[in-house]
Amino acid sequence: MHTADLSPVEVPQLVLLTFDDAVNDLNKGLYNDLFNVGRKNPNGCPIASTMYVSHEWTDYSQVQDLYAEGHEIASHSVS
Numbered sequence: 001m002h003t004a005d006l007s008p009v010e011v012p013q014l015v016l017l018t019f020d021d022a023v024n025d026l027n028k029g030l031y032n033d034l035f036n037v038g039r040k041n042p043n044g045c046p047i048a049s050t051m052y053v054s055h056e057w058t059d060y061s062q063v064q065d066l067y068a069e070g071h072e073i074a075s076h077s078v079s
């Protein structure tokens with residue numbers, strides 16, 4: 001089936017969420033507001049993001065928590 005054969009309501013909507021730079025107390029609240037309020041994909045799975053983490057200023061215990069919650073962790077850079 002080609003996408004041209006789908007009606008607009010049948011076309012899947014893909015939303016990619018990515019963040020970059022340090023993970024620490026400065027953005028912990030934002031991530032809580034976005035991810036820990038029950039937002040779900042249509043299949044019932046919680047929404048998640050890819051975090052491009054830089055080393056400098058990162059609190060790795062918070063990175064570990066994000067990973068445990070199902071987020072994808074990627075390398076940004078050291079600085």
Ligand SMILES: [Zn+2]
Pocket residue numbers: 020021076
């Ligand atoms: Zn950056």
